[in-house]
Amino acid sequence: MLTTLIYRSQLNSSCKSFSLISLVEKARHSNAALDVTGILLFNGVDFLQILEGSEEVIETLFVKISQDKRHDSVVELMRDYGPRRRFENVGMLLFDLRIDTPKSVRDSVLRYSKLDNYLAAEDRVFKFIQRFIHQQKKAPGVSSFRPDKWRLAPEHAPFGKTINGLIDNQVCQFALQPIVEPTEGKISSLEALIRGNDGGSPERFFNAIDQDKVYEVDLLTKSYAFALAEKIGIGDHKIAINLLPMSLVNVPGAVDYLMDQILFHGLQPEQVVIEVTENEMISGFNQFNSAIKQLRAAGIGLAIDDFGSGYAGLSLLTRFQPDKLKIDREIVSNIHLSGPKQAIVKSIISCCTDLEIALVAEGIEKIEEWCWLESAGIKRFQGFLFARPKLNGVGEIHWPQYTNAAYLSD
Ligand SMILES: Cc1cc2nc3c(=O)[nH]c(=O)nc-3n(C[C@H](O)[C@H](O)[C@H](O)COP(=O)(O)O)c2cc1C
Numbered sequence: 001m002l003t004t005l006i007y008r009s010q011l012n013s014s015c016k017s018f019s020l021i022s023l024v025e026k027a028r029h030s031n032a033a034l035d036v037t038g039i040l041l042f043n044g045v046d047f048l049q050i051l052e053g054s055e056e057v058i059e060t061l062f063v064k065i066s067q068d069k070r071h072d073s074v075v076e077l078m079r080d081y082g083p084r085r086r087f088e089n090v091g092m093l094l095f096d097l098r099i100d101t102p103k104s105v106r107d108s109v110l111r112y113s114k115l116d117n118y119l120a121a122e123d124r125v126f127k128f129i130q131r132f133i134h135q136q137k138k139a140p141g142v143s144s145f146r147p148d149k150w151r152l153a154p155e156h157a158p159f160g161k162t163i164n165g166l167i168d169n170q171v172c173q174f175a176l177q178p179i180v181e182p183t184e185g186k187i188s189s190l191e192a193l194i195r196g197n198d199g200g201s202p203e204r205f206f207n208a209i210d211q212d213k214v215y216e217v218d219l220l221t222k223s224y225a226f227a228l229a230e231k232i233g234i235g236d237h238k239i240a241i242n243l244l245p246m247s248l249v250n251v252p253g254a255v256d257y258l259m260d261q262i263l264f265h266g267l268q269p270e271q272v273v274i275e276v277t278e279n280e281m282i283s284g285f286n287q288f289n290s291a292i293k294q295l296r297a298a299g300i301g302l303a304i305d306d307f308g309s310g311y312a313g314l315s316l317l318t319r320f321q322p323d324k325l326k327i328d329r330e331i332v333s334n335i336h337l338s339g340p341k342q343a344i345v346k347s348i349i350s351c352c353t354d355l356e357i358a359l360v361a362e363g364i365e366k367i368e369e370w371c372w373l374e375s376a377g378i379k380r381f382q383g384f385l386f387a388r389p390k391l392n393g394v395g396e397i398h399w400p401q402y403t404n405a406a407y408l409s410d
Contacts, residue, residue: 162393329363
């Protein structure tokens with residue numbers, strides 16, 4: 001199937017001996033043999049490349065190009081399918097904005113393409129080209145969060161030891177995972193993740209419960225999370241718990257029960273954040289809304305979990321604004337490589353900034369993901385990169401440190 005792929009990247013400034021002309025010359029020959037067409041734009045700092053060809057060939061070629069040390073920060077912007085090529089007769093043509101004006105580059109791209117002015121105005125590929133031609137050059141080194149400049153150093157969390165004995169008849173246990181503000185070296189909160197008494201997953205625990213007892217059990221289990229927080233001595237740190245919204249609606253006196261348990265375990269309501277997923281929330285929004293009011297009136301915080309994984313998305317925020325929003329792991333995974341993911345996260349950041357909603361990026365596993373998100377403006381993170389969940393306690397936290405060697409070489 002005919003595929004069009006667009007990516008952007010940055011010239012690797014430490015790559016000294018590099019001839020763009022010979023790169024393009026070689027690429028043209030090799031592309032002709034692979035029946036790949038396209039163009040390469042360069043502005044002295046950034047590249048934009050359009051590649052057209054069969055799906056498999058483009059996939060393999062893009063992997064190879066992504067690993068090329070002559071450029072870095074390779075971000076895929078578009079991968080689409082279509083009936084015909086735009087650059088049918090062009091094996092690989094270079095447009096150099098250091099030499100030609102934006103207008104002449106635009107005109108010659110159009111001349112080489114199969115598009116007339118009218119079609120180009122509507123064409124997504126051409127819009128990417130237009131934007132690149134007119135954008136400001138990004139000076140190298142502008143992004144302060146370079147993955148190669150950071151390393152992670154483990155540190156014991158400032159809490160008591162892991163708890164051994166469970167409370168009598170306790171039906172489940174909790175693993176605690178810190179949400180951190182890495183540049184501040186601060187723990188933002190601890191999320192209590194439910195586990196079976198055999199250490200099994202939440203799904204296994206809830207599947208084993210009589211289905212008409214699910215909401216009652218869901219609510220009851222929170223008292224064990226608060227008990228754990230008390231036993232390990234979380235001080236004035238916050239604790240986040242997951243709750244099915246319908247537990248607040250279906251179990252009589254649910255909010256009072258939560259309040260009693262919070263106070264019984266020496267916590268303040270302001271220290272507690274209830275996390276609900278957007279799908280759970282939207283399915284019974286009107287009923288849940290009255291429970292939310294009671295929680296808010298009591299001082300308990302609310303967070304939307306797995307934001308972006310469900311159907312509601314940004315439209316949910318027109319109906320309800322939480323204190324905190326956790327961006328789903330699917331969206332942040334490999335964000336440093338994906339233009340669409342970056343655009344979506346930027347819009348979430350802008351929206352939450354305007355609405356004064358705190359943002360957390362969850363599921364962070366790679367230092368590159370953290371670096372991109374931190375430089376985009378996110379401050380709070382959760383994921384294996386920083387800390388794994390630990391059963392009945394809080395494990396080591398890996399804090400990022402700027403390496404001295406990197407300072408010297410800058
Ligand atoms: C910005 C940029 C664009 C490139 N475009 C192509 C291309 O269109 N086709 C190609 O074969 N190689 C291209 N290359 C070079 C490849 O990364 C790689 O060096 C080349 O395919 C040779 O691979 P080989 O060592 O397996 O022969 C490009 C490299 C850079 C830095």
